[in-house]
């Protein structure tokens with residue numbers, strides 16, 4: 364059968380990390396049952412909260428006949444209203460249901476947003492390292508070019524005006540028209556939150572260069588460090604500029620399998636375009652009803668989020684301690700499920716090829732899947748992301764295996 368050029372390109376770009384995810388899923392480690400299986404710490408999922416969610420998820424959702432028929436394909440009105448209340452509390456900014464579009468995951472939201480916002484070949488600046496899936500979300504169907512704005516460890520991975528300006532200059536050299544800037548706050552893969560000062564600088568930069576602002580705030584309620592999170596929704600309103608806020612249930616709610624995400628946009632035309640596209644990727648009414656039941660129970664939400672934060676904080680401390688004891692340097696984590704760690708002393712050469720070699724070594728000999736920094740567009744080789752929202756026994760086993768795999772290698776000074 365004929366395969367389109369677009370389809371062929373997609374097959375050629377099949378990501379090795381997706382392969383690793385399924386390799387681990389086929390033969391997963393379990394302490395007693397399958398002690399030689401793979402441990403997947405490469406996928407950003409929260410495995411620490413199901414016991415809290417279980418009673419809510421297993422209670423009868425109270426489905427009615429209306430749920431069995433077509434409703435608004437960009438999200439049932441009652442669901443959007445409940446979500447608007449939740450997001451207003453989360454962002455400290457008044458969010459209304461009429462400016463929300465619900466769709467099957469934040470990736471779907473970003474794909475539609477790119478369709479609405481950019482011509483094929485145009486660019487979006489993204490401070491790097493950034494979540495690897497953005498490449499897929501931006502490029503696959505709409506062919507929008509992610510332009511990395513490289514932040515560096517020497518400057519505490521800070522987003523500065525200089526870093527953004529360099530990205531703009533690089534895009535100019537490649538004759539790419541830049542339409543917007545995409546921020547992830549709290550950040551994946553760094554596990555950090557941005558200060559209000561940094562966010563204000565980003566707004567000023569976007570304003571000066573006529574760029575739209577997109578803020579992915581999927582980890583807003585998974586913050587446990589000393590610094591609190593500030594939403595760009597509030598700051599942009601105060602600055603009199605628009606916002607496209609992306610949210611979802613995959614991270615804060617540990618419900619990645621539900622594939623539910625949302626866009627809040629202050630731009631009426633973007634809203635209308637995305638509403639129309641949502642026809643192709645809606646969330647089922649039954650799923651929306653389950654999520655509605657969770658969102659409308661304020662007492663449960665308060666308990667759930669405070670417990671989630673405690674568990675993430677404990678898991679973060681555990682993994683940092685274990686890694687540091689194994690001689691692995693880590694970047695401090697304030698939010699999310701990640702530890703960004705430096706394995707550059709074990710590279711056979713200071714290159715991204717050597718980083719991939721090290722990744723394969725840990726996967727093949729240690730049977731642990733962690734993610735190499737190059738997929739996040741790290742500026743320098745040797746960084747890896749490990750997702751730690753797992754039970755301590757699994758983290759313990761994984762770090763021992765990583766340590767053993769590294770022990771088999773010669774350390775070099777870089």
Ligand SMILES: Cc1ncc(COP(=O)(O)O)c(C=O)c1O
Pocket residue numbers: 407467468469470471494496547551579581611612613619622623624
């Ligand atoms: C920053 C960020 N945005 C978006 C996504 C994708 O979310 P979803 O599963 O809702 O498509 C992820 C998943 O890892 C993420 O980390």
